[in-house]
Amino acid sequence: MTESASKTADFRKLMDAKFERRVFSDLLVRIIGYCILGLMTGLLLAIVGYVAILGLGSISFKMFVTVGNTSTGGLANAIVGTWELVGMGLLLSLPVGVFGGLYLSEYSSRYTGGVLRLFVDILTSIPSIVLGLFGYLVLVIELNMGYSLLAGGLTLGVMMIPYIMRISEISYSNIPGETREAAFALGANSMQVSLRLLLVQARVGIMTAILLSISIAAGETAQLLYTALFNNGYTTGLTHEPVAYLTYVIWYSLNQPTPYAHALAYSAALVLVSSIFFLLLLSKYIGRGK
Amino acid sequence: MTDIIEVKNLGVATDKQQILSNVSLSIPENTITTIVGPSGSGKSTLIRTFNRLTDLYPRLRVNGEVLFHGRSVREYKVMLLRRRIGLVFQKPNPFPMSVFDNVAFGPKLHASLTGSQLDTIVEESLKHAGLYGEVKDNMEKNAMDLSGGQQQRLCIARALAVQPEVLMMDEPTSSLDPIAKSRIEELMLRLKEDYTVVLVTHDIDQANRVSDSIELLYNGKIVEYEKPDVLQMPEYEHARQFVMKLSRQVGRQSRSTSENGCFVKLMRGSLV
Ligand SMILES: Nc1ncnc2c1ncn2[C@@H]1O[C@H](COP(=O)(O)OP(=O)(O)OP(=O)(O)O)[C@@H](O)[C@H]1O
Ligand SMILES: [Mg+2]
Numbered sequence: 001m002t003e004s005a006s007k008t009a010d011f012r013k014l015m016d017a018k019f020e021r022r023v024f025s026d027l028l029v030r031i032i033g034y035c036i037l038g039l040m041t042g043l044l045l046a047i048v049g050y051v052a053i054l055g056l057g058s059i060s061f062k063m064f065v066t067v068g069n070t071s072t073g074g075l076a077n078a079i080v081g082t083w084e085l086v087g088m089g090l091l092l093s094l095p096v097g098v099f100g101g102l103y104l105s106e107y108s109s110r111y112t113g114g115v116l117r118l119f120v121d122i123l124t125s126i127p128s129i130v131l132g133l134f135g136y137l138v139l140v141i142e143l144n145m146g147y148s149l150l151a152g153g154l155t156l157g158v159m160m161i162p163y164i165m166r167i168s169e170i171s172y173s174n175i176p177g178e179t180r181e182a183a184f185a186l187g188a189n190s191m192q193v194s195l196r197l198l199l200v201q202a203r204v205g206i207m208t209a210i211l212l213s214i215s216i217a218a219g220e221t222a223q224l225l226y227t228a229l230f231n232n233g234y235t236t237g238l239t240h241e242p243v244a245y246l247t248y249v250i251w252y253s254l255n256q257p258t259p260y261a262h263a264l265a266y267s268a269a270l271v272l273v274s275s276i277f278f279l280l281l282l283s284k285y286i287g288r289g290k
Numbered sequence: 291m292t293d294i295i296e297v298k299n300l301g302v303a304t305d306k307q308q309i310l311s312n313v314s315l316s317i318p319e320n321t322i323t324t325i326v327g328p329s330g331s332g333k334s335t336l337i338r339t340f341n342r343l344t345d346l347y348p349r350l351r352v353n354g355e356v357l358f359h360g361r362s363v364r365e366y367k368v369m370l371l372r373r374r375i376g377l378v379f380q381k382p383n384p385f386p387m388s389v390f391d392n393v394a395f396g397p398k399l400h401a402s403l404t405g406s407q408l409d410t411i412v413e414e415s416l417k418h419a420g421l422y423g424e425v426k427d428n429m430e431k432n433a434m435d436l437s438g439g440q441q442q443r444l445c446i447a448r449a450l451a452v453q454p455e456v457l458m459m460d461e462p463t464s465s466l467d468p469i470a471k472s473r474i475e476e477l478m479l480r481l482k483e484d485y486t487v488v489l490v491t492h493d494i495d496q497a498n499r500v501s502d503s504i505e506l507l508y509n510g511k512i513v514e515y516e517k518p519d520v521l522q523m524p525e526y527e528h529a530r531q532f533v534m535k536l537s538r539q540v541g542r543q544s545r546s547t548s549e550n551g552c553f554v555k556l557m558r559g560s561l562v
Contacts, residue, residue, distance in 0.1 A: 181379070182384075187400060188399050
C-alpha cells in the first residue's frame, strides 16, 4: 500500500467511526420536531375548538342580518363595520406599504433604508393602545374627525403599514438581479422596471402581505376603542359617526349579565376566527405557486 | 467601413481591483467582432460598458471613452442607447412570464404598438433566434419552463425585438447542442447584413468560424497578439496558448494599427 492510500484508509475509518451516534442525533432532531408540532396542534385545536364549540352553540343566521347593540340583536353592523375599517386601513397602508417596500428594496441607500426600516420596526412594536391614544388625540380631537370610520381606519392603516412594507420589500428583493438587468438592458427606465416587472413579479408576495395585514387588523381592539368607539347601527359617513366592529362585541358583551349577550360574544369570536382562518388559508393558497 | 463603436483608453476598476485597463479597440459596422480571453479577463465587463450597464453598479468606476457613432455613450439618453445596443447575457435570464410577454416586453417599453404589430415583432424575433418552431403552439408557456438552450434563444429573440443596431452576445451558445449552435452562428452571419454583432465566446473554433476580427482580452488588457514579440513576454504565458489555437485555425489577413500602439485587428475577408 502506498503511503497516501493508507492515509486514505485511515481517514475513511475515522469518518465512519461516529456514524451510530450521528444516526441517533439525526433521529433526535426529528423527535424534537414532532413534539413541537404536537404541542402546537394541541394548542391550536384547544383554542379553535373552544371558540367553535361556544360559537356554534350560540350562532344563528339571524345574527348575520340584524344589527345589534352588544346585548341584543345581531352582528351585521359589527361585521360590516369591521370590513369598512379594514378597507379604510388598506386605503392608507397599501400604497404606502407597496411603494415603501419598493423604495426599501430598490432605491434606498444603506443609510436612508436603514433609517426607514428602523422607523417601521419601531412602529410595529408600539402597543396598540398607544396608537389608539395617538389616533384619539390627533385624528378624533385635533383634526376634528370625531369617533369615526376615518379616524379608526387610518389608525388601523398606520398599524398595517409595517407588515405590507416589510413583506413586499422581501418579495421585491427575491427577484433576481439578472431579471432587472435584462429589463434595463432593453432600455427600460426605473419606473418601467418598477411597475412592469417588479410589481408584477412580486404580486403574490404583496397579496400575502395584504391578507396577513387584514387578518391582523381585523383582530385589533385597543386602538379602535379610542377612535371608532361603537355604533348600534350601520355606519355610512366618514366622520363624526362611530363604527361597530367584532372585537368590541366580544369584549363588551362578555361583561353583560344576560346569556344572549354571551351568545353574541361567542358568535362574534367564531365569525372573526373563521374569517381570519379563511384569509390565511387563502394567502397560503395564493402563495402556493412560489 | 465606419466604426460604429470605438473604445479609447477604457479603464474599469473597483476599490479593490483594476478590471480593465487601457483598452482600445474599434468595431466596424456590419461585422462580427469577437472578444476572446480566459475566464475573469473582463470580457463581460467590457461589453457592459458599451450600453452603460455598468452604471447599475456604482462601485464600478469607468474612465476613458466609449464612442457610439462617434459620440460618447455618456451623451446619449441611456434608454435610447440600450435600445440601440442590445445585449444577450451570459446567463440566460428570461423574465418569469410567458414566452410572448418576454419578447414583447422590450417593444412595449419604447412604443405603443397595436396587437398585430406586436404579434409580428414577436414572431419575427423568435424566427430569427430559431425558436419559433418550438414555441409557436404555446406562446403562453412560462419562459422559466423552457430548457436552458431554449431560454438562451428566447433571450436572443427578446434582444432582437427592440430592433437594435448593435447586438452584443455574451456566450450565446454555451448551452446549445451542435445544431442549435450552428443555427445561431448562421443567424449571426445573417444579422451582420443589417446589424453589427459583438460576440464573446470561449469557443475558439466558433470565433474562427464567424468572426471578422478577434480581440484577445487578457487580465483586463487587449493583447496585441499579432506583434511577434508580444506573446514572448512572460506575462502572456497563458495567452500564448490561446493564440496558438487562434492562429492555427484562421487563414486570415491581419492588420495592425499602431495608432496609440494599442490595438490589433485580425480581419478575415476584406481588409479595411
Ligand atoms: N459588479 C462588479 N463588482 C465587482 N467586481 C466585478 C464586477 N463585475 C465584474 N467584476 C470583476 O471583474 C473581473 C472580470 O469579470 P468579467 O465577468 O468581466 O469576466 P469575463 O471575462 O466575462 O469572465 P467569464 O469568461 O468567466 O465570463 C472579475 O474578477 C470580476 O470579479
Ligand atoms: Mg463573462
